[in-house]
Amino acid sequence: xxxxxxxxxxxxxxxxxxxxxxxxxxxxxxxxxxxRPIKKLPTLRGRTVVNFFLEPSTRTRTSFEIAAKRLSxxxxxxxxxxxxxxxxxxxxxxxxTLDAMSCDLVVIRHKYAGSPHILTQNMRARIxxxxxxxxxHPTQALLDLFTMRExxxxxxxxxxxxxxxxxxxxxxxxxxEGLTMLGAEVTLIAPPTLLPARPDxxxxxxxxxxxxxxxxxxxxxxxxxxIQLERIEQAPFPSLREYARLFGVGTERMAKMKPDAxxxxxxxxxxxxxxxxEAVDAANNLLLYxxxxxxxxxxxxxxxxxxxxxxxxxx
Amino acid sequence: xxxxxxxARCVDPQVELDAICDVLVRDGQIAQIGKPGTxxxxxxxxxxxxxxxxxxxxxxxHVHLREPGYEYKEDVxxxxxxxxxGGFTAVLCMPNTKPVINDATQVAYVIDKAQLYARTNxxxxxxxxxxxxxxxxxxxxxxxxxxxxxxTDDGRGVQxxxxxxxxxxxxxxxxxxVLSHCQDxxxxxxxxxxxxxxxxxxxxxxxxxxxxxxxIARDIALCEITxxxxxxxxxxxxxxxxxxxxxxxxxxxxxxxxxxxxxxLCEDDLDERYDTNLKMxxxxxxxxxxxALQTALTEGIIxxxxxxxxxxxxxxxxxxxxxxxxxxxxxxxxxxxxxxNLVAGGKxxxxxxxxxxxxxxxxxxxxxxxxLEEGNVADLTIFNxxxxxxxxxxxxxxxxxxxxxxxxxxxGRATDVYVEGYASLEDGKVVD
Numbered sequence: 001x002x003x004x005x006x007x008x009x010x011x012x013x014x015x016x017x018x019x020x021x022x023x024x025x026x027x028x029x030x031x032x033x034x035x036r037p038i039k040k041l042p043t044l045r046g047r048t049v050v051n052f053f054l055e056p057s058t059r060t061r062t063s064f065e066i067a068a069k070r071l072s073x074x075x076x077x078x079x080x081x082x083x084x085x086x087x088x089x090x091x092x093x094x095x096x097t098l099d100a101m102s103c104d105l106v107v108i109r110h111k112y113a114g115s116p117h118i119l120t121q122n123m124r125a126r127i128x129x130x131x132x133x134x135x136x137h138p139t140q141a142l143l144d145l146f147t148m149r150e151x152x153x154x155x156x157x158x159x160x161x162x163x164x165x166x167x168x169x170x171x172x173x174x175x176x177e178g179l180t181m182l183g184a185e186v187t188l189i190a191p192p193t194l195l196p197a198r199p200d201x202x203x204x205x206x207x208x209x210x211x212x213x214x215x216x217x218x219x220x221x222x223x224x225x226x227i228q229l230e231r232i233e234q235a236p237f238p239s240l241r242e243y244a245r246l247f248g249v250g251t252e253r254m255a256k257m258k259p260d261a262x263x264x265x266x267x268x269x270x271x272x273x274x275x276x277x278e279a280v281d282a283a284n285n286l287l288l289y290x291x292x293x294x295x296x297x298x299x300x301x302x303x304x305x306x307x308x309x310x311x312x313x314x315x
Numbered sequence: 316x317x318x319x320x321x322x323a324r325c326v327d328p329q330v331e332l333d334a335i336c337d338v339l340v341r342d343g344q345i346a347q348i349g350k351p352g353t354x355x356x357x358x359x360x361x362x363x364x365x366x367x368x369x370x371x372x373x374x375x376x377h378v379h380l381r382e383p384g385y386e387y388k389e390d391v392x393x394x395x396x397x398x399x400x401g402g403f404t405a406v407l408c409m410p411n412t413k414p415v416i417n418d419a420t421q422v423a424y425v426i427d428k429a430q431l432y433a434r435t436n437x438x439x440x441x442x443x444x445x446x447x448x449x450x451x452x453x454x455x456x457x458x459x460x461x462x463x464x465x466x467t468d469d470g471r472g473v474q475x476x477x478x479x480x481x482x483x484x485x486x487x488x489x490x491x492x493v494l495s496h497c498q499d500x501x502x503x504x505x506x507x508x509x510x511x512x513x514x515x516x517x518x519x520x521x522x523x524x525x526x527x528x529x530x531i532a533r534d535i536a537l538c539e540i541t542x543x544x545x546x547x548x549x550x551x552x553x554x555x556x557x558x559x560x561x562x563x564x565x566x567x568x569x570x571x572x573x574x575x576x577x578x579x580l581c582e583d584d585l586d587e588r589y590d591t592n593l594k595m596x597x598x599x600x601x602x603x604x605x606x607a608l609q610t611a612l613t614e615g616i617i618x619x620x621x622x623x624x625x626x627x628x629x630x631x632x633x634x635x636x637x638x639x640x641x642x643x644x645x646x647x648x649x650x651x652x653x654x655x656n657l658v659a660g661g662k663x664x665x666x667x668x669x670x671x672x673x674x675x676x677x678x679x680x681x682x683x684x685x686x687l688e689e690g691n692v693a694d695l696t697i698f699n700x701x702x703x704x705x706x707x708x709x710x711x712x713x714x715x716x717x718x719x720x721x722x723x724x725x726x727g728r729a730t731d732v733y734v735e736g737y738a739s740l741e742d743g744k745v746v747d
Contacts, residue, residue, distance in 0.1 A: 173518055
């Protein structure tokens with residue numbers, strides 16, 4: 001197994017378990033390269049990677065941009081403010097326009113679920129979903145899996161609690177699927193107003209709790225989601241203060257965790273909401289590790305989708 | 316000139332007819348029906364319909380003809396051609412046009428267009444509230460004088476219960492039904508797919524069944540206090556059916572319709588392709604809901620099939636799922652779907668299909684019944700029950716091709732349609 005079985009990465013379930021492990025293995029090689037003084041590889045020289053971001057994003061876009069540059073691809077940013085879509089051009093037309101420019105790989109971030117699929121129908125390029133609406137964000141899940149695997153040596157059997165706005169979170173959408181595919185046990189911890197209608201869709205290894213304190217002592221990973229105030233139409237909880245009291249984590253709750261348990265967060269953190277400032281500072285090494293791993297994982301996906309072989313990296 | 320339709324299996328449960336007959340049509344009426352060879356015609360056209368089924372003309376009481384205002388999606392001429400192609404002799408068009416059909420002038424405009432261009436009978440439903448805003452009564456009396464036969468805010472639920480009560484109270488004096496699109500906006504908000512597995516799976520905003528059922532229950536309660544006939548549009552859930560069943564058992568003047576897409580598709584059909592032709596309002600529900608709707612139609616709790624024919628231009632449907640408009644076209648596939656799946660599939664009798672697709676819509680709307688008997692108007696649907704055909708975009712007469720059933724193989728298709736004795740469809744081709 002030395003290539004991905006999927007042509008695009010739109011959903012975690014586009015990948016097999018083997019695909020996921022291959023990506024994580026390749027990412028590990030790239031992560032080592034990222035620690036070197038000269039971080040550039042010639043492997044994607046002459047290939048064009050378009051960052052097609054229709055939603056404001058700095059962190060993810062920059063991560064993809066750095067990943068493309070480290071592989072010597074020509075990276076182009078096609079951002080919402082500068083794009084034709086602001087002038088009323090449809091996604092189909094924009095995709096066909098980009099296709100006519102012969103791109104090799106397109107990373108799309110859009111506020112509407114399913115939009116990456118529209119690109120696959122209108123372009124020859126490989127597509128990576130950089131986050132679509134409330135649906136999926138597979139590269140975030142891959143970098144999270146990478147981080148957990150580096151920390152614990154394996155994913156199988158880990159107990160992971162995901163806390164926060166599960167219903168509106170594409171991060172959770174992908175992470176839950178990735179974790180269950182690799183054999184972890186997941187507890188979704190949130191008020192009922194922040195849960196999707198049917199969490200049982202994810203299977204028997206996923207459970208639900210409304211009381212973080214009940215679950216906390218069991219967990220290997222406490223994954224805190226950002227409360228995305230911009231994506232919540234009707235206030236699903238009375239106040240940030242009450243949310244922080246019921247579901248937020250500070251030093252007190254941290255003390256209840258297993259000694260080797262870790263706190264993760266996709267960033268950016270709302271200090272004082274899902275995590276207190278003290279908790280952020282205590283967890284910060286790992287949160288920044290996630291960011292660092294993000295570049296390596298994205299390099300790995302670009303490399304593999306454009307036909308690279310794992311054994312070709314060692315230069 | 317006379318027309319002799321020979322050797323078709325003529326079926327009409329209203330007159331307890333199911334036999335191979337010859338039908339003589341003259342002056343827009345059925346002049347004579349009799350055993351093959353017993354009906355004579357001095358001069359005229361003869362047509363052999365061996366192997367075909369001849370039934371009272373079908374009526375679709377829920378159609379968007381998009382005129383005036385959205386003629387790029389559909390208009391009276393193209394919509395009525397689509398109706399003829401699908402085997403319908405009559406349709407009722409909805410008022411959510413631009414401008415809204417909420418006064419006598421707009422009703423008259425559509426009826427004029429129909430007289431000039433239509434291949435089928437076109438009836439008009441006027442807006443229940445002015446501008447479909449759910450705030451003030453429309454001029455129902457004026458619209459009735461111009462020919463409106465029902466009132467509805469189709470596309471939106473009336474949010475204020477007091478307003479709905481006033482509208483039903485007021486409509487009652489004209490002896491016309493109120494057609495209710497049941498949708499509680501507080502619960503539904505920006506939902507686009509059924510709340511449950513599909514909304515979780517696809518990360519889409521959810522449209523809960525309760526958002527429909529609450530308004531069905533409310534409108535049934537308002538039917539009881541106003542006495543106004545209530546017709547629940549495009550019912551989509553099992554509990555909605557239970558509510559209608561209870562209302563009927565209580566003797567209330569409540570009827571309802573179901574669309575072919577809610578009968579034969581469910582939320583499981585939505586996948587990672589995010590096919591916007593499967594985005595409809597109300598949304599596709601669960602498989603259990605779908606099966607309950609089939610049973611209720613068979614039993615007659617659901618009175619009729621109506622397509623909610625909702626044409627949208629290709630560029631409008633080729634958008635992100637959350638941005639694309641709701642709706643599927645339905646006129647040209649309804650007969651094949653219902654006949655093939657239910658009648659040929661052994662779940663419903665042909666007589667019941669005729670009751671749901673020809674008889675009930677006219678009864679609900681207070682129109683003259685169309686019967687296969689001498690002296691009756693010659694509005695006839697003739698179809699080939701054995702033909703297998705594939706739904707293809709390029710074959711639609713509708714201006715829009717947004718069908719939820721593209722690529723599907725159907726059994727049964729209209730071959731000939733007569734409206735007041737004149738052919739609208741002949742040998743599968745629309746007569747222009």
